[in-house]
Amino acid sequence: MSGDAENDHGAVVESNGVSEAKEDSPGGASESLSKRQRKRLAKAQQWEEQRELRRQKRKERKQKKREERQTQGDEGAEFTGRKRQRREAEPSSLRLVVDCSFDSLMVVKDVRKLHRQIQRCYAENRRAAHPVQFYLTSIGGQLRQNLDERDKGWVNWKDIQVKAEHFQEVMRKEDLVYLTSDSPNVLKELDETKAYVIGGLVDHNHHKGITFERAQELGIDHAQLPLGDFVKMNSRKVLAVNHVFEIMLAYLEKRDWREAFFTVLPQRKGAVPLEGEEQDTDEDTPPKQKDQEEQEEDEGSSHGDSESAQPITQKGANTQDQSDGKQKEKDTAISQSKQTPQTGASTK
Numbered sequence: 639m640s641g642d643a644e645n646d647h648g649a650v651v652e653s654n655g656v657s658e659a660k661e662d663s664p665g666g667a668s669e670s671l672s673k674r675q676r677k678r679l680a681k682a683q684q685w686e687e688q689r690e691l692r693r694q695k696r697k698e699r700k701q702k703k704r705e706e707r708q709t710q711g712d713e714g715a716e717f718t719g720r721k722r723q724r725r726e727a728e729p730s731s732l733r734l735v736v737d738c739s740f741d742s743l744m745v746v747k748d749v750r751k752l753h754r755q756i757q758r759c760y761a762e763n764r765r766a767a768h769p770v771q772f773y774l775t776s777i778g779g780q781l782r783q784n785l786d787e788r789d790k791g792w793v794n795w796k797d798i799q800v801k802a803e804h805f806q807e808v809m810r811k812e813d814l815v816y817l818t819s820d821s822p823n824v825l826k827e828l829d830e831t832k833a834y835v836i837g838g839l840v841d842h843n844h845h846k847g848i849t850f851e852r853a854q855e856l857g858i859d860h861a862q863l864p865l866g867d868f869v870k871m872n873s874r875k876v877l878a879v880n881h882v883f884e885i886m887l888a889y890l891e892k893r894d895w896r897e898a899f900f901t902v903l904p905q906r907k908g909a910v911p912l913e914g915e916e917q918d919t920d921e922d923t924p925p926k927q928k929d930q931e932e933q934e935e936d937e938g939s940s941h942g943d944s945e946s947a948q949p950i951t952q953k954g955a956n957t958q959d960q961s962d963g964k965q966k967e968k969d970t971a972i973s974q975s976k977q978t979p980q981t982g983a984s985t986k
Contacts, residue, residue, distance in 0.1 A: 730768045730890050733813075733833035734759075734883060735805050739776035740839040740848070748840040749780045753788065756838070758880040760795060768890040772798045773833070775805040781838075806856060809833045814858040817882060820850035821860040824867070828889060836882050868896045869903070877903075 671679070736756060744752065756774065763769045777785075777800055785792045801808050816835045817825070828834075835858075837849040853860040863885065865877075877885075881902055888898035 727766065728768055730770050730830055732828060732830040732886075732890065733771040733773060733809070734763075734886060735773040735775055735809075735833055735835045736838045736879060736883075737775060737805055737816075737835050737849075737852075738778075738781055738838040739804060740837065740841075740845075741776070741779035741781050743845055743848075744780065744840060746780060746784075748842075749784050750788070751840045752781060752838055752879065753784050755840070755878050755880040757789070759883040760798060762880070762884050762887060764797065766887045766891070768887070769797060770887065770890070773801065773805065773808065774798065774838075775801045775803060775808060777802055805833070805835060806858075811856075811858055814856075816849060816853035816856075816858055816860040817863065818847075818849040818853060818860055819862045819865075820847045821853070821862045823859075823861040824864050825861040826864060828886070834886065836879055838879055840878075864895050865899065869899050 736759065738752075741749070760772065763772050799808075805814065813831065813833045814835060815825075815829075815832050816837075818837065835853075837852070839845070839848070841848075850860060863877075863882070881904070884902045885898050888901045889895060892898055892901070
């Protein structure tokens with residue numbers, strides 16, 4: 639007999655006479671299944687039986703969440719989420735401007751570093767206790783291209799004014815103060831009616847004093863942060879754009895320059911109080927240094943080098959070992975030179 643046939647009870651029988659299932663005999667079917675298969679079958683039946691129950695539970699959970707959201711809306715004053723905390727900040731009327739008109743003086747690598755510094759400024763201002771009015775002026779060229787290519791979401795940034803115009807076209811001349819370490823004027827107090835300009839330049843000191851010259855050319859006020867009044871550093875007095883920006887934010891919160899400096903300054907600069915207090919560090923264990931790329935990224939802001947900011951070299955264990963080795967070699971050479979004539983005299 640070829641093909642499949644169906645018996646009187648509806649069971650399917652193959653041509654070789656072996657049945658696949660016995661639909662009319664549940665007991666026989668269960669006997670043909672393994673224990674694991676019977677468990678799976680029972681779970682599948684239970685799943686189907688509870689389908690409606692699961693649907694009802696989902697409806698109840700959605701309803702509960704809806705009621706909780708409504709309750710939170712009614713108790714908005716007690717809501718302590720991050721957005722609520724952000725709204726509780728007290729904005730300052732002080733304006734901080736990053737002057738991006740130095741675009742042509744930078745190579746692509748340094749433009750990217752400036753981009754990252756600006757990102758940090760934006761992030762710090764968004765979470766600050768007293769956020770300032772943040773301006774980017776003279777946006778264009780390489781920096782604009784880098785922003786478009788690497789950070790497409792920047793066009794949606796909030797609480798920031800991005801201008802293609804020069805800052806003089808955006809603000810009154812009498813309100814402007816250019817921050818530059820070459821200025822003879824030391825900033826003692828912040829005037830929150832002013833707009834303080836930070837030079838957006840990463841140049842590794844290839845253009846020393848350029849921000850001071852720019853301020854003089856434009857005929858606007860200029861000043862330097864009172865860094866020298868409070869801090870002694872083991873490196874050059876060069877602060878990145880984001881460091882200057884963060885120091886200004888910290889001062890608005892703490893109203894103390896010393897605290898602002900030591901809150902923001904990177905550890906690698908070895909900053910210590912100027913009153914002669916020495917840093918508690920062992921010469922044999924110099925402070926951990928940042929990666930070279932990160933160090934370079936931190937350099938090149940409008941607060942550039944000054945004559946009094948020369949590097950101070952610290953001798954570590956390796957340097958001391960090298961000097962000791964050289965001294966031993968020198969002593970050995972002198973000893974040998976003294977012995978040579980005596981040997982010659984004895985041979986004669």
